[in-house]
Amino acid sequence: MIQSVRPMKKRKIKGDGAWGYAFIAVALVVFAVFTAYPVASAFIISFQEYKPLGSTFIGFDNYTNTFSDALFWKSVVNTIVYTVLTVPVALFLSFAVAILILPLKKWLQTTFKAVYYLPAVASGVALSVVWLWIFDPMSSGIFNKLIGFFGISNQNWLGSSATAMFSLVFMSWLSSHGTSIIIYLAALLGIDGSYYEAAELDGASFLQKMWYIVIPCLKPTTLFLLVTGVIGSFQVFQNAYLMTGGGPDNATTMVGLLIFNNAFKYFEFGKAAAQSLILAVIIAGIAMVQFKFLGNDVEY
Amino acid sequence: MSTKKHVFASILAITMALTTMTACGNSSNNGGTNQGNNSKPTNTTNTTNTTNTTTTAAKDTITALLPPVSGNFQDNFAQMEKEFNEQYPNLTLKIEPASWEDMTQKLDTQVNAGSPPDIAFIGSEGISKYVQQGMLMDITDTVTPEMLQDYDDAPIKYMKNGDGLYGFPGYMEVHALGGNKAFLEEAGIDWKNVQKNGWTYEEFREAIKKGVVKDGNNTSRYGFVFATAGVASKDYLGILIKSAGMPAAFDKDLKFAYTSQKYLGVLKAVRELIDDGSMPKELSSVDAGKRWNMFLTGQTMITGKGLATFENSANKNNEKIKANDGSAVQGSIEAEYIVLPVPSFLGEQPVSSTVVDGYVTFRGKKEPTAEHKENVVKAAYFLASGNVAATTNNDLFAAHITKSGRKAAESMTVNRNPDNVAAVEVLLSHAAPARPDIPVELGAKAIKLQDEVIIPKLQALLANEITPEAMFDAVKAAAIKTFGEDGIVKD
Numbered sequence: 043m044i045q046s047v048r049p050m051k052k053r054k055i056k057g058d059g060a061w062g063y064a065f066i067a068v069a070l071v072v073f074a075v076f077t078a079y080p081v082a083s084a085f086i087i088s089f090q091e092y093k094p095l096g097s098t099f100i101g102f103d104n105y106t107n108t109f110s111d112a113l114f115w116k117s118v119v120n121t122i123v124y125t126v127l128t129v130p131v132a133l134f135l136s137f138a139v140a141i142l143i144l145p146l147k148k149w150l151q152t153t154f155k156a157v158y159y160l161p162a163v164a165s166g167v168a169l170s171v172v173w174l175w176i177f178d179p180m181s182s183g184i185f186n187k188l189i190g191f192f193g194i195s196n197q198n199w200l201g202s203s204a205t206a207m208f209s210l211v212f213m214s215w216l217s218s219h220g221t222s223i224i225i226y227l228a229a230l231l232g233i234d235g236s237y238y239e240a241a242e243l244d245g246a247s248f249l250q251k252m253w254y255i256v257i258p259c260l261k262p263t264t265l266f267l268l269v270t271g272v273i274g275s276f277q278v279f280q281n282a283y284l285m286t287g288g289g290p291d292n293a294t295t296m297v298g299l300l301i302f303n304n305a306f307k308y309f310e311f312g313k314a315a316a317q318s319l320i321l322a323v324i325i326a327g328i329a330m331v332q333f334k335f336l337g338n339d340v341e342y
Numbered sequence: 343m344s345t346k347k348h349v350f351a352s353i354l355a356i357t358m359a360l361t362t363m364t365a366c367g368n369s370s371n372n373g374g375t376n377q378g379n380n381s382k383p384t385n386t387t388n389t390t391n392t393t394n395t396t397t398t399a400a401k402d403t404i405t406a407l408l409p410p411v412s413g414n415f416q417d418n419f420a421q422m423e424k425e426f427n428e429q430y431p432n433l434t435l436k437i438e439p440a441s442w443e444d445m446t447q448k449l450d451t452q453v454n455a456g457s458p459p460d461i462a463f464i465g466s467e468g469i470s471k472y473v474q475q476g477m478l479m480d481i482t483d484t485v486t487p488e489m490l491q492d493y494d495d496a497p498i499k500y501m502k503n504g505d506g507l508y509g510f511p512g513y514m515e516v517h518a519l520g521g522n523k524a525f526l527e528e529a530g531i532d533w534k535n536v537q538k539n540g541w542t543y544e545e546f547r548e549a550i551k552k553g554v555v556k557d558g559n560n561t562s563r564y565g566f567v568f569a570t571a572g573v574a575s576k577d578y579l580g581i582l583i584k585s586a587g588m589p590a591a592f593d594k595d596l597k598f599a600y601t602s603q604k605y606l607g608v609l610k611a612v613r614e615l616i617d618d619g620s621m622p623k624e625l626s627s628v629d630a631g632k633r634w635n636m637f638l639t640g641q642t643m644i645t646g647k648g649l650a651t652f653e654n655s656a657n658k659n660n661e662k663i664k665a666n667d668g669s670a671v672q673g674s675i676e677a678e679y680i681v682l683p684v685p686s687f688l689g690e691q692p693v694s695s696t697v698v699d700g701y702v703t704f705r706g707k708k709e710p711t712a713e714h715k716e717n718v719v720k721a722a723y724f725l726a727s728g729n730v731a732a733t734t735n736n737d738l739f740a741a742h743i744t745k746s747g748r749k750a751a752e753s754m755t756v757n758r759n760p761d762n763v764a765a766v767e768v769l770l771s772h773a774a775p776a777r778p779d780i781p782v783e784l785g786a787k788a789i790k791l792q793d794e795v796i797i798p799k800l801q802a803l804l805a806n807e808i809t810p811e812a813m814f815d816a817v818k819a820a821a822i823k824t825f826g827e828d829g830i831v832k833d
Contacts, residue, residue, distance in 0.1 A: 178632075
């Protein structure tokens with residue numbers, strides 16, 4: 043059988059198509075240089091003993107060392123505990139605040155949105171200094187003063203294994219919900235008013251309207267915030283670094299902090315890269331599970 | 343019209359992208375990187391000369407990354423650059439300032455990118471880390487005998503690793519304790535005798551018990567508070583164990599020393615001082631700033647670690663209190679700072695922990711030229727000797743470690759307690775010797791063991807979550823895993 047060979051047509055990119063490629067080229071170049079290239083480099087470095095003057099290929103050593111490192115698994119457990127304690131509460135608080143803001147007048151809504159968003163604009167280091175003052179272990183600390191009124195003695199909030207993780211979690215509960223609140227509020231405003239009117243005609247209570255209208259309608263938003271919240275929480279670094287340094291006895295050492303230490307304290311970039319990629323796989327796995335169980339009936 | 347808009351938007355977008363990338367790139371020849379590593383000087387002013395004279399006449403720029411070593415240090419950068427240029431007209435010293443907080447991160451980023459500054463001011467304990475990276479420049483073959491003879495023997499050894507010399511020391515300070523004179527005398531402590539003859543752990547333990555003042559059930563003043571949190575986390579134990587027969591992490595046979603029973607003895611002492619009520623039970627959360635505040639506000643009789651510069655800081659605060667200056671530390675009282683030695687343990691001889699910081703010489707990815715190396719040595723020596731060293735060390739109340747520095751300091755006045763000066767001299771006389779014989783790989787393993795096991799376990803011990811025995815067992819198990827059964831001290 044003879045196949046007829048037709049000369050390939052030169053596809054010319056003309057008009058708006060060309061301009062489209064030109065525009066995405068900019069984003070593509072930025073993505074390639076600042077995201078794809080570092081990720082590819084990290085993958086290569088994870089098989090090396092990195093040295094500025096010449097790295098050595100060491101196979102899977104960085105991965106096997108990581109899997110046999112008790113501190114790595116401890117940090118994974120710490121990160122999971124932190125995530126489980128912070129993300130659901132953060133979602134609930136954001137949702138509750140958004141619901142409370144929703145009925146207010148436009149200018150009041152804007153004011154509250156700005157107030158709640160303010161911590162996201164403030165420097166994390168500055169916020170940590172304030173929290174260090176709040177968690178001061180001596181009697182001059184705000185929390186110790188507070189519990190002193192109830193006859194409870196000073197607590198070593200950040201210095202004791204019993205309270206250090208809780209202190210970081212508590213800090214997370216009371217800060218940085220601004221973005222989630224704004225997203226929830228936008229989603230709430232997007233729910234068609236006719237749903238509420240129909241429910242009211244049927245005599246639905248506030249809780250029934252929440253359960254049968256608001257929560258289902260917000261499911262895509264909740265899923266988005268849950269996935270991004272879990273990703274952010276797994277990458278948590280700043281709080282542990284600034285507040286506890288991972289202590290006491292590694293009770294607050296998160297994976298992000300461990301990776302930072304390996305890379306910038308011990309210059310073990312290969313091990314740090316391997317741990318970063320393992321963390322990425324863990325995060326991707328959790329995100330897939332979330333989509334599998336929560337994203338079935340979500341339409342975008 | 344539409345096409346014009348498209349073209350204009352495209353140009354804007356591409357410009358933005360290029361600007362972003364350019365900002366992240368290596369900006370210029372003067373971007374704080376090793377110029378000399380680019381193999382040739384930037385220009386020559388005397389190219390007709392023979393090779394020998396070309397070396398001295400060639401123009402070159404030396405970059406230095408320097409933190410605020412003393413209060414006025416960074417204010418003098420312009421003057422330093424000018425004086426250096428006057429001394430060596432063909433050379434330019436370009437100083438980049440960095441805060442103490444940023445210093446390590448800035449330097450590490452530059453080192454790992456393969457383009458560090460020629461000179462950086464760091465602690466001598468950091469030398470092994472950069473030697474392991476291959477990024478330090480050994481100046482043994484370039485430094486002149488006159489330069490070496492200018493330095494005291496002990497501090498210059500701290501700048502060595504193996505056979506290599508990697509810069510010049512700026513100062514050698516001793517880690518001591520600091521006492522409030524009035525409180526020491528109130529507690530009946532003969533501090534002058536302690537300054538001269540030292541004290542044992544048992545004497546120290548009894549002394550600090552006397553310094554405790556109770557207000558009902560609360561302690562209004564502790565006998566002793568040492569910073570153990572944050573950047574100071576490794577200091578407390580590291581300083582104590584030197585006077586317990588373990589002046590370094592490895593003994594002379596290069597066996598890991600902290601598996602000795604003497605280490606357990608010190609751990610028990612650490613716990614005892616808290617259980618006595620002489621130190622706060624919240625000690626594990628007390629950082630350097632907090633304990634200094636506690637000293638100035640009269641909440642502790644003795645504090646640690648103490649450096650000579652703290653006397654200067656206390657004096658300045660005293661002056662502010664006298665002048666009713668609102669910038670004095672809130673709630674502070676006048677406190678005359680007294681230098682005190684760290685106690686000795688288990689009948690061992692006292693050994694002072696020292697900190698030697700200095701101007702360390704780096705190289706880039708490319709081998710530096712001999713000319714550039716020579717110029718870097720000139721710049722490092724200029725910064726670490728003579729007038730610059732004298733001014734900086736006087737500002738810090740630190741002892742001078744160069745003949746040229748001492749000479750330059752003769753014309754400078756320092757308002758310092760002579761008893762403290764004498765006490766520091768005593769402490770320096772039994773300073774822990776430098777250990778350039780410890781291989782970098784072994785040193786790196788010890789640092790990792792310290793960070794991942796010793797410090798976390800110490801925090802737990804201070805918080806009364808584990809016993810001294812449990813900590814000792816954890817350290818020993820980790821040491822065996824790291825160095826092997828034959829690589830540790832057994833007694």
